[in-house]
Amino acid sequence: MARHDTQQTPAPRRFAGRLDLEHGTVDMSHGSGGRAMAQLIDELFRVHLENALLAQGNDQALFEPPPGRLVASTDGHVISPLFFPGGDIGALAVHGTVNDVAMAGARPLYLTASFILEEGLPLADLERIVASMGGAARAAGVQVIAGDTKVVERGKGDGCFISTTGIGVVPDGIQISGDRARPGDAILVSGSIGDHGVAILSKRENLGFETEIASDSQSLNDLVAAMIEAVPDIHCLRDPTRGGLATTLNELALQSRVGMQLREPAIPVRAEVSAACELLGLDPLYVANEGKLIAICAGDRAETLLAAMRAHPKGREAAIIGQVVADPHQFVQMETAFGGSRIVDWLAGEQLPRIC
Amino acid sequence: MKYIDEFRDGTLARGLARSISAEADPARTYRLMEFCGGHTHAIFRYGVQDLMPANVRFVHGPGCPVCVLPMARIDQAIAMAVEHGVTLCTYGDLMRVPASERKSLLKAKAEGADIRMIYSTQDALTIARKAPERQVVLFAIGFETTTPPTAVALKTARAEGLENFSVYCNHVLTPAALGTILAAAKETSGDNAGVQLDGILGPSHVSTVIGSRPYECVPAEFGKPVVIAGFEPLDVMQSALMLIRQINQGQARVENQYTRAVTRDGNLKAQALMAEIFRPRETFEWRGLGFLPGSALRIAEAYAEFDAEQRFPVASNTSREIKGCECPSVLRGVMEPTDCKLFGTVCTPENPMGACMVSSEGACAAYWSYGRFRQPPAAASVDAA
Numbered sequence: 190m191a192r193h194d195t196q197q198t199p200a201p202r203r204f205a206g207r208l209d210l211e212h213g214t215v216d217m218s219h220g221s222g223g224r225a226m227a228q229l230i231d232e233l234f235r236v237h238l239e240n241a242l243l244a245q246g247n248d249q250a251l252f253e254p255p256p257g258r259l260v261a262s263t264d265g266h267v268i269s270p271l272f273f274p275g276g277d278i279g280a281l282a283v284h285g286t287v288n289d290v291a292m293a294g295a296r297p298l299y300l301t302a303s304f305i306l307e308e309g310l311p312l313a314d315l316e317r318i319v320a321s322m323g324g325a326a327r328a329a330g331v332q333v334i335a336g337d338t339k340v341v342e343r344g345k346g347d348g349c350f351i352s353t354t355g356i357g358v359v360p361d362g363i364q365i366s367g368d369r370a371r372p373g374d375a376i377l378v379s380g381s382i383g384d385h386g387v388a389i390l391s392k393r394e395n396l397g398f399e400t401e402i403a404s405d406s407q408s409l410n411d412l413v414a415a416m417i418e419a420v421p422d423i424h425c426l427r428d429p430t431r432g433g434l435a436t437t438l439n440e441l442a443l444q445s446r447v448g449m450q451l452r453e454p455a456i457p458v459r460a461e462v463s464a465a466c467e468l469l470g471l472d473p474l475y476v477a478n479e480g481k482l483i484a485i486c487a488g489d490r491a492e493t494l495l496a497a498m499r500a501h502p503k504g505r506e507a508a509i510i511g512q513v514v515a516d517p518h519q520f521v522q523m524e525t526a527f528g529g530s531r532i533v534d535w536l537a538g539e540q541l542p543r544i545c
Numbered sequence: 546m547k548y549i550d551e552f553r554d555g556t557l558a559r560g561l562a563r564s565i566s567a568e569a570d571p572a573r574t575y576r577l578m579e580f581c582g583g584h585t586h587a588i589f590r591y592g593v594q595d596l597m598p599a600n601v602r603f604v605h606g607p608g609c610p611v612c613v614l615p616m617a618r619i620d621q622a623i624a625m626a627v628e629h630g631v632t633l634c635t636y637g638d639l640m641r642v643p644a645s646e647r648k649s650l651l652k653a654k655a656e657g658a659d660i661r662m663i664y665s666t667q668d669a670l671t672i673a674r675k676a677p678e679r680q681v682v683l684f685a686i687g688f689e690t691t692t693p694p695t696a697v698a699l700k701t702a703r704a705e706g707l708e709n710f711s712v713y714c715n716h717v718l719t720p721a722a723l724g725t726i727l728a729a730a731k732e733t734s735g736d737n738a739g740v741q742l743d744g745i746l747g748p749s750h751v752s753t754v755i756g757s758r759p760y761e762c763v764p765a766e767f768g769k770p771v772v773i774a775g776f777e778p779l780d781v782m783q784s785a786l787m788l789i790r791q792i793n794q795g796q797a798r799v800e801n802q803y804t805r806a807v808t809r810d811g812n813l814k815a816q817a818l819m820a821e822i823f824r825p826r827e828t829f830e831w832r833g834l835g836f837l838p839g840s841a842l843r844i845a846e847a848y849a850e851f852d853a854e855q856r857f858p859v860a861s862n863t864s865r866e867i868k869g870c871e872c873p874s875v876l877r878g879v880m881e882p883t884d885c886k887l888f889g890t891v892c893t894p895e896n897p898m899g900a901c902m903v904s905s906e907g908a909c910a911a912y913w914s915y916g917r918f919r920q921p922p923a924a925a926s927v928d929a930a
Contacts, residue, residue: 464546469664470905472590527778528555528562529592531915537894 204228213312220306220340233316234336237323242299242334250334255298255358262289263354269543271318271348274388275403276479278351279322284408284479285430285545286355287329291410292426292482294365294417295357300326301335302353307346318349329408331355357410363417369424370445374513375491377484379412379498380405380506381457382434386476387465389544402461405480412503416484419497425485428478430545432536435474437483438521439535448516451523451533455510475536477544485513552777553591561782562596569789575601577788578878579746580723582609582906583776589915591778601785604740605911607722607833607876608748610687611638611904615830616864618715619644622684624859625713626658631857632676633660633713634669635684638904641897643867666698673702673710682853686715690750692842693815696822699844699851713853714844716823719751720759721840722831726877727767740878744788746781747773749803756811757801764797775803822848830864832900833876872899875908882909889913 208228218225235243242250264285271278282302290297302322306315326333388404409428417423425445429437434456442449458473466473480503486494491509498504511523521533569575579585585605588594594603607613619642626633633650640651640662654660659679663669666683673681685695695712702710729739747760752773760771770791774784784802791798801807822845829841844852866873869887874880882888882901892898894910901907905914 460546464549467546467549525590525592526555527553527591527593527596528558529595531590531592534894534914537910537914 203231208232208312210312210316215306215308215310215312215315215340217308217340217342220338226338229338230336233312234319234338237316237319238326238333238336240332240334242332243336250299250301252299252334257361258359260290260293260295260357260359261354262286263352264289265350265352266545267347267350267543268389268545269347270389270392271314273392273404275384276406277318277321278349279318279320280325281406281479281545282351282353283322283325283329283331284406286353287331287408287410288428288480288482290355290357291408291413292365292428293357293359294363294413294423294426295359295410296414297329297331297355297357297410299334299356300331300353302333302351303337304339305346305350305352306338306340307348308340308343310348315349318351322351325408329410360417362421365423365426367425367427367441367444370441370447370485370513371424371487372447372513372515373488374424374485375488375494375509376438376449376451376511376513377486377491377495377498377507377509378429378434378457379409379482379484379504380480381459381462382429382478382481383458383462383466383473383476385479386433386471386544387462389477390469391465402459402465405478407480407503409480409482409503412482412498412501415501416494416497416504420486420490420494422490423484423486423494426482428482430479431477433473433475433477434483435472435521435533436536438533439519441483441485442516442519442521445513446519448514448519449511449521450514451511451521453523453526455508457506457508474533479545488512549777552775552779554779557779558596558782561779561786565596565601565782565786565789566598568786568793569598569601570793571598571600573600574743575789575792576604576741576743577601577746577785578604578606578726578740578742578744579774579781580606580608580719581746581748581751581776582612582904582908583749584746584774584781585609585908585911586906587776587778587781589911593778593781596782597785601789604742604878605875605881605908606726606878607831608688608719608751609876609901609904609906609908610691610717611642612872612876612900612907613717613722613831613833614639614642614686614715614900615832616644616866617830617862619650620648620862621859622713623648623650623653623658625682625853625857626653626660628859629680629857631659631680631682631853632672633658633682633684634663634672635660636664636686637662639684639686642900642903643897645862645865666694670698670701670707670710673707674705677709679709680857681710682857683710683712684715685712688717688719688748688751689754689819692716692819692823693754693812696818699822699848700818702851703848711851711853711856712844714823714842716842717829717831718825718840718842719748719755720762721837722834723760723763724766725834725837727763727769729877731767742769742878743792744769745771746784746788747771747799749774749776749780749806752803752807752811754812754815757799757807757809758811760799764799768797770797771799773799773801773803773807775806821845831876832864832866833873867898870899872901872909875899875901882912885909
C-alpha cells in the first residue's frame with residue numbers, strides 16, 4: 190500500500206462497492222487471493238487490527254527483535270458456539286495465546302492470526318469477532334502483525350476457526366518452568382475455577398439450562414507482571430485450560446517429578462458453577478478455564494505472592510490451595526471437604542468437546 | 546449449594562464416624578454392599594472409607610447401568626448404525642465401552658457411523674424432528690430411574706406421529722439383580738460361590754420410582770438387612786450406621802434412610818407409565834451375572850412400531866469378554882478391581898478393557914480415579930501374598 194505524496198488526483202477506487210457488513214456472507218472468493226479477499230482484508234481486518242507493522246502490507250511483518258530471551262507459543266481455537274457469555278472466539282484467540290506466552294513470565298509483544306472461515310459465515314459475525322480480537326489485543330498491549338485468511342466450503346468448517354501465534358520477551362532473571370516445582374512449594378490459583386467451561390455448556394443447544402455464569406476469558410499478562418514484580422522467583426506458572434485445574438496440576442507434577450497435596454475447601458468455586466456441575470455430573474476440577482492461572486513458588490514466598498495477586502483486579506479471589514510434596518508416584522491428592530482423602534487424577538477421555 | 550452442602554458437611558461426618566466406631570463390634574467384620582454405582586462414586590469421591598473403622602468394608606455392587614450391559618447389546622447397536630444406516634443416539638458413558646473385535650461406539654462413529662451423544666431422551670426426539678429423512682434410534686439403557694423418561698419419549702413419538710423415531714430398549718430391573726447376588730451369597734463354596742455380605746445399602750434413585758416395598762423379600766428370603774440410602778456421603782454413612790445397628794441386634798429389616806425422596810410405594814404414576822409401555826422380558830443377559838429371568842423390559846406390543854429391534858433386525862451374537870477382564874467378578878462383588886491383572890496395567894480409563902473402567906459409576910474407574918494411592922497394583926499384592 191505504497192502512497193505517492195506527489196499524486197494529485199485521488200487514487201482510483203479498488204473495489205466496486207463496499208463490503209456489505211450488515212447482510213453479506215463469506216463466500217469462496219474471500220479466500221481466493223483475488224480482489225474480494227483484498228477487500229475483506231482492507232475493509233474488515235485492517236480496520237480493527239491496524240498497527241504500523243501490519244500496515245507494511247507485505248506477506249510478512251519486519252521488526253527488530255527486542256533484547257533478551259524470546260518465547261513463542263501457538264494455539265488453535267475451534268470453540269462452539271462462536272459467541273458465548275463473557276466472550277467470543279476472537280477475544281479467546283488473543284487471550285489463549287497471550288496467556289501461554291505470559292506463563293513464562295514473558296511480556297507478550299506480537300501475535301499472528303490465521304483464520305479458517307466457512308462459506309456462509311455472516312460478515313456481521315466476522316466483523317464482531319475481528320473487532321473483539323482487536324479490542325482484546327489492545328487491552329493486552331499486543332499487536333497483531335501478520336494474518337492469513339482461508340475459506341472452506343459450507344459444511345467443511347464450523348463458522349470460524351482461528352489459530353494465533355504469539356511472541357514475547359522474558360525479563361532478565363526470570364526462570365519460570367513446569368519442571369521447577371519442589372517439595373515444600375506452595376500452590377496458588379488466581380481465582381474461581383470452571384467458569385469458562387460451564388458458560389460454554391450453558392449455551393450448547395442440547396442443554397436447556399440458563400445460568401448467570403460468564404466465561405472468565407481474559408488476558409493474564411498484567412497479573413503475571415505484578416506477580417513477578419512481587420516474587421521474581423516464581424517456580425511454575427500455567428493456565429488451567431482444557432482438562433481444568435486437576436489435569437494441569439498433574440502435568441506439573443509429572444514434569445517436576447513431585448506429588449501434590451490439595452485442600453478441597455481452599456479451592457475457589459462459584460456456587461453457580463458447582464450447582465451446574467452437580468446437575469451435569471461434572472467435576473469443577475476438570476472444567477476448563479480461560480482466565481485463571483496456577484502459580485507455584487517457595488513456601489515462604491507464598492503469602493507475599495498471594496497478597497500481590499489479591500491486590501490485582503484479576504487475582505482478587507486468589508487462594509493458596511495446597512503444597513508440593515515428595516512422591517515417587519507423582520500423584521495429586523486432595524483432602525476432601527468431607528474429611529476423607531482422594532486422588533485427583535488426569536482427565537480421562539473428553540469431558541466437553543470444542544471448549545476452546 | 547442449598548440442599549446439597551448439608552449432606553456433605555465434614556463436621557457431621559466426623560460425628561457419624563465416631564458413632565460408627567463406637568457401635569461397630571471390633572470382634573467382627575461388616576461387609577456392606579452398596580448396590581449402586583452412585584454410592585460407589587460418592588464413597589470414593591468424598592473419601593468415606595477413610596472415615597470408617599477397618600472392620601467396616603464396602604463391597605461394590607452391580608448397580609452401574611453401563612457396566613452391566615453385555616457386549617452383545619453394544620455390538621447390535623453398532624450393527625444397527627452400520628448396516629441400517631440409522632442415527633444412533635446414546636449417552637456419553639456408553640461411547641467408550643469396549644464391544645467385540647476391539648470396536649466401540651466411539652470407533653464406529655470415527656469410521657463414519659452416525660452416532661450422536663445426547664444428554665436426555667428429549668434430545669433424541671429433537672434430532673428426529675429436525676431430520677425427518679433420517680431414522681433415529683434412541684439407545685435406551687438404565688435401571689428403573691431412567692425407564693420413565695424413555696416411556697415418555699415413546700408416548701411423545703406416538704402423539705406426534707414421529708415415524709422416524711424408535712427405541713432400542715435395554716432397560717433392566719434392580720430386584721432381579723439383587724436377588725441373584727444374594728442367592729449366590731448363600732453358596733459358600735464351588736464355582737457359584739458369591740460374595741459374603743452382612744447388609745445391603747439399597748438404591749436411592751431407583752427406589753424413588755419403585756419404592757421400598759420390592760426389597761421386603763430380601764430380609765424374608767435371605768435374612769439380610771436393607772437400608773435404602775441416599776447418594777450423598779452423609780447418607781451413605783448414616784445408612785451404614787443403621788445397617789450396623791440392625792446387624793448388632795441380629796435383625797434383618799428394610800429401613801429407609803432416604804425418606805426425603807423414597808416412600809414405601811414409590812412413584813405410582815411412573816410405575817403405571819412403565820406398565821403401559823413396557824413388558825418384562827423372559828430373560829436378559831447381564832454382564833457378570835449371566836442370563837437372568839424377568840430382569841429386563843421390552844417394548845409392549847401396542848408400541849411395537851417404535852421398537853428398533855423389530856424395525857432394524859440385526860444378528861444376535863454371544864458376548865465374549867476380553868481375556869483376563871474380571872468385570873464379571875467385580876460386578877458380583879467377589880473381586881475387588883485391584884484383584885484384576887489388567888487393572889491399571891493394560892486397562893485404564895484412557896484405554897478401557899472392561900465396562901467397569903469406563904463409567905464414572907464403575908468400581909474400577911472409581912478405584913483408579915480416586916483411590917490408586919491406597920492400593921498397590923494387583924501384581925504387587927500377589928507377590929506379597
